[in-house]
Amino acid sequence: MILWSSVILLIAAVPFVLYRTLKGPEWTDRILGLDLLSFLLAAGLLLLKRQFQITWISSALWILFLGSVFGYLAATLAFERENNRE
Secondary structure (H helix, E strand, C coil): CHHHHHHHHHHHHHHHHHHHHHHCCCHHHHHHHHHHHHHHHHHHHHHHHHHHCCCCHHHHHHHHHHHHHHHHHHHHHHHHHHHHHC
16 A cells, blocks of 8 residues: 555656756756656656566666766756856
């Protein structure tokens, strides 16, 4: 019961996070939206791992984590360059 209610909450959160990602007034809102999307994806993968006992999901989570870290670094550098131009 707890697992399926968690899935329902994750699915319900996706439209709000997508709205913040796509319509955010600032770049920081979009970066935060991407962060929340990666968090929701990781939570969904963890729920799949727990429900179906899939072992390769751990590797996918590490790849997601590393991609997120490098993505945030790149977004931060781009944001910093944009602020230095002004």
